[in-house]
Amino acid sequence: MAGTKRRSVRQAATRKRSVYVDPDTDEDDFEAAADDADDSADDSAGADEAAHPPPPKRRKLAPRTRHVTRSKSVGKSGKAGAKAGLKGVGRRRKWNTDTPLETPSKGFTGPTDGHVPAWTSLPLEILRDIFLYAAQPMHEQTRASASNVGWLMTKAARTCRAFAQPALEAYYLSPSLLTTEWPHRLLETLQRPKATRYMDYNVKTKALSIDVRRLAYTAHNKPRFDLCTLVAELPQLQHLEILHPVDEPPFRAVFKVQPWHYPPALFRTLQHHGQRLRSFRWNRSMIAADNADLYALLTQTHLSQPFEYLSRLTVCGFNYADSAEPPPPEDGTPILAPGLATSITLLPHLQDLTFTSCDILTDALLSALPLTLTRLEITSCLELTSPMLETYLSTSAPRLKTLVLNHNISLNLSFLPPLARLTPNLETLTLDLRSFSERLNSNDAEPLYTDLLTAAETPTWPATLRTLELTHIQRCSAAAARNLFRSLVDAAQSLPDLRRLVLHSHINIPWRDRAGFREQWIERLRRVYLRASASPSAQLNSSRLWRMHLQGQQQQQQSAARRGAMKPPAEVHDSADEEDSDDGAECGEGGAGFEGGCVEVSHIRVSPAKEHAGDTDVYSDSSPEKPRPRRSRRVAEASLASQASSPEAGDDPSDAADEEEGEDRHGDGDGDGSVGSTADDDGDWRHRPEAYVQGLCDVVDVRIDNQRPRENQFTAGDFLDSEVSGDEDWTEGGEGGEGGGGYAW
Template sequence: MASSSDEDFGADSDYKRPRTPTRRLPARTAKQKIPVRTTRASACNYRESSDDDSDGSASDADSSADQTLSVEANGGKRKRAASSSQDVRRSKRTLRSAGSPRTPQRPRKRNSPVKKKTPTNNSATRTAAIQSRDVCSLAGDWATLPYLVWRTIFDEIAAPLRDLSAREEVKSEASRTLLASARASKILAEPALTALYQTPPLTPLSTHQLLHTLMTPPESTMFNYRPKIEVLRIEVEQTLSRKNMGTYLNLKELLQYLPRLKHIDLYTALDAKPWRQLDQSVRWKYSPELFNALQSMPPMGNPELTDEGLTYLPLESWSWSARLIPSAWSMDEIRSIHSAPSFQFLRKITFVNFQVPSVTSKIKDPIAIAAMDNPVIQDFASTITLLPKLEHLVLEASTVANGSLLEQLPRNLKHFELINCWDVEAEHMVDFLRDRGHSLKSIVLNHCQSLSLQFLPILGTACPDLEEIHVNTKYFRHHEFYNDDQPFWDVFLEPEQIPTWPTKLRCIDMQHLQFNEAYRAAHIFCKSLETSAHRLPHLRKLAIDIKLKCNLNVRTKLRNYWTPRLQTIFKRPLVVPTSVADASRLAKQLEQQAVLEPGRRKSLKACSTPMRRSVRIAEIISSPDVTQDEASATSGREARRLGNESYDADGESDDELSAEVYTDPTKNSPVQRLCNIVEIQLDNSRVVEEQFAMVDFRGGPESEEEEEDPDWNGRDEDFDD
């Protein structure tokens, strides 16, 4: 039965029955007013009735189908977007013609409760919000940057892949970043993959995948991956000794696809610290086929071009492990390999776990031990001298490294590393540096149990070109359940032995210096850095970690005196330039300040002239931990060291005794202030093999917040808006 309203209004009437209220069209839509201020919700949802009438012929199904759900990258907030660009322009024009002034957003009261949005259960919205936060947006015209700029950026990201000491999670993060960058844009693909493939992070599975990729013809791939690989590091026990994907990895087949390979490191985890499994053997060994493959490489890494002739692979670095050498081999086989063309361009070589025969024998006669070990040491030294271009020598966990070997090493070495070699003493290093240290640019002495710092007094004169010195006196136990990690030296550094530092030093990194009760020697050690500050214009990193086992009062005075003092002397002040011109001008000023003569720098006036003997003694007396009795003994030793036997501490003139002494760690100090890194630590903490930090107790790479609350989109609307 029709109602009265239907009878009163005919078919030609302008009246239209309101449609049934829905979620998208509430019943009070007709009463919607122009918003007072423009907000994100009003700009997206508000439309005048004229717009609705113009589209009235469209059905509800059509309008709902045209609208899409968009998720903002910065907030993850759901919005209803207009169905077309025409609707967007119409809505903007309507808002612009409204003429209502914008009112500022009302600030929230300080004590008012925070309103939290109820979490949504829509999995699609939650997934879109998580994906939107992973999108990287770059401002500016980044697409026009040249290839070399992107290559430099990605090389910095890939730095952990080339660092042997980097943590595995750091390497995994670097690999994921490079892969994500390569997939983000075609412009970033080649520089990101070039940085990744230069030192590919290989696992048992990825090595087979890499071989499959290299076997694919370059014409069918986006890039030619073969010449991108320059460094190859393979863990032999997991990758070469075991089957993966049903087969063993053919290392010879892998090498023939790498025409630009320069560095090969075949290692085993048993050779890593703490070096307590040196006697354990592994299944995989070096084979003649491996070295024959290095001498018969196809041109351009293409096995199809073997008809044009074979060539050799000029290596720049190689690593030998004694446990990987077959038992039937002798030093003659290693000498023949070093004489091959592939090894004639070798610049760096590493020897790991090479022991002398007397280690396993029960002979105690020193003469018999020397007669047994000297021929082996001579053969070992002859294999090193066969490398004409060798510049970098690394000896690790080897008893063959002793004073006799150091006397037979080449004289043109530029980089020398001793790692966990417990037969090298300070006297051996003194003779080595005096005879062969004039060309050294870097020295690394880590975990050598018999080596003290008594070679530092001749360092400045014996190594004039030295740029880096790294020392770590943390020792490792030879047996897991025995405390045999105590040092073999008697005196770490005598107070009379004042260190000298080369003028070209750029890095001084000395960790876990076990001065123990020799706190006066520690004071003289720090004093040598202070007096040499004006002679170290190239120094950019100073990291000193001193361990003392002395009275708390003495240790506190030393720490409070030297930590701020060395920071003041060497730390570069933080200057933030306001423009590029200011930055270039500041850099020029710093360079000019570094090359100025010490006498022309006002800040170096206190130490521009050589210090007299009486001034040094006065400074020792004024040190925060030395008593008068110790000072008298020190002055006597200082006199004997200088050859003045008639010296009397009480015979100083008044003007010499009135020389200025340093009492305040921040006053009257020489100024270098060019170091970007200055880390001074002085405590009595116990030196242990494994020192845990906060990063060791963190979770995985996934965010902890997402694990606790997966519905949270990472933003707080009340604070982030």
């Protein structure tokens, strides 16, 4: 039709592109700008365009006539501009040591020599450790773990040939299997012929941590994954853990997981290939057996060769009904089916033991644990109490160095007073007192103890302690919290190895008393334990900057020496008061109230010379090094006269009243026995130095508030109004829009 415009093929293909999407390359950006300009131009030859195709030469683009939201602005138009914009991309940057340069780092933009460290010459082990540290975490089921794995495999390993092997070794040391498809891909890679592989991946894997959902469910167009086949391909396997979501906070079945059990061929495969495990995890829900078979399976497995050198064991979900010690037979025959504690003692090299969500924890089980333990972790065990723990520490923990107690709803801090006597070798003590609800629809996460620590209990700390973390301290009175904090201040001299101190407490007292309590103990603990290390010098960011700094210091010293040689010492006081010569002349006439002329001031503060003339940022208002402004001779004489005629500051009653008022204003309280008012030895804590300052802790994190620890902590962002979604009605300017037409688009 003659009156109908026909859109060109290029316009029809590019018109579907959204203007709100950033182009992939600079060339796409320029072509998108050309398309927008072509769309806005009026094609007056609509009917003739079908008969006469457009000329092959691209016409000149018109300026952009409508606003397009793009991330980059285009300075030139057409392909020539695109070529100009892409010019130099991919070329190696040339460093010029003659002029100040900016390093590629985002944190420093000063002058450098342009020397890039020889990262590729580092040993393979060091590069692997660097990549391991940079890629953490890789095993948590989060978006960050997937991105870290992608960065390690697709970016770090492909940077250069020297980075390929350490980056791949960092991944295959403990491969992360985040989806049901990844175990199949890993197995296919391990089963490929060695001639077609970059390296021998089989011997690089030493730890395998896999979620049970990767084994219980099948991938698309794949059979159920066989764990035994994968274990058979890993001759250097030392750590094997099959994780379950119920063993992690909140320690309950949030969603149902399809059952999966340990295959009987798994332990036979380990023994057939001669693998020796260093760590293993037992989960009661993954053992499909009754009581007798359970005892027999644990005993037979712990006595096998793969568990001969096991040093770390994790036990999850064992209850008293199915794993307790069987009663001794009446006829006196030996017990053929030992319980959980007896099965654990069959491991001769066990040093690290973890109990998670185990109701089997009793006095008998704790007393039967092996004496070789150096680390004990008890997490979310309902039956654990302070008397049980104190009994175990006094009898069966002579070598214990690490004690981790997290989320135990019946455990308070009553075992801390005899801790120094019971655990003389303890180095790490970690307690997280937050509890979780066992039910999803109701909250039963309240602690089962009345008082976390009474006012009469004062904790004691082992001299070998290096790390102390007490978080979510709740149900603690002000007096008990004061005893806890004061015990750490008093024990500073006996804790020379302490390097990390973390205390998070929730005290439900009035906010004024809590503010004074917080100010006192946070400041005192930081004063006693925090390392007073100066910040690194900003001049050490590069070798060239350091040389420039040394040259500047030498020039300042030379100029100061020249000024000292040219000016006699007697002229120092006169030059300091050159600007006040008129005042001196007036004083010389005897008009300042002093007979005999001017009185010389013996000491005059001379302001230090600044590094740069006119630099006003060298001294700040809050800096203690800021020089005082120079006063005239007449003002100095008047101040000296007023000081000589007035009594001493200590004899002025008004000064004493002001001092007392200031102490009351900044004190801890009004002395009525509340939290703000401290004991006799804490009344003047601001002005009294501490008995001993340890000053070796790198981390001193002390928090005091009245928050109630909950499973889900809400912040201010949770109470803000949510943004209206894009498909809601647009009601700005009245109902139905500005023109009352209904929707915005």
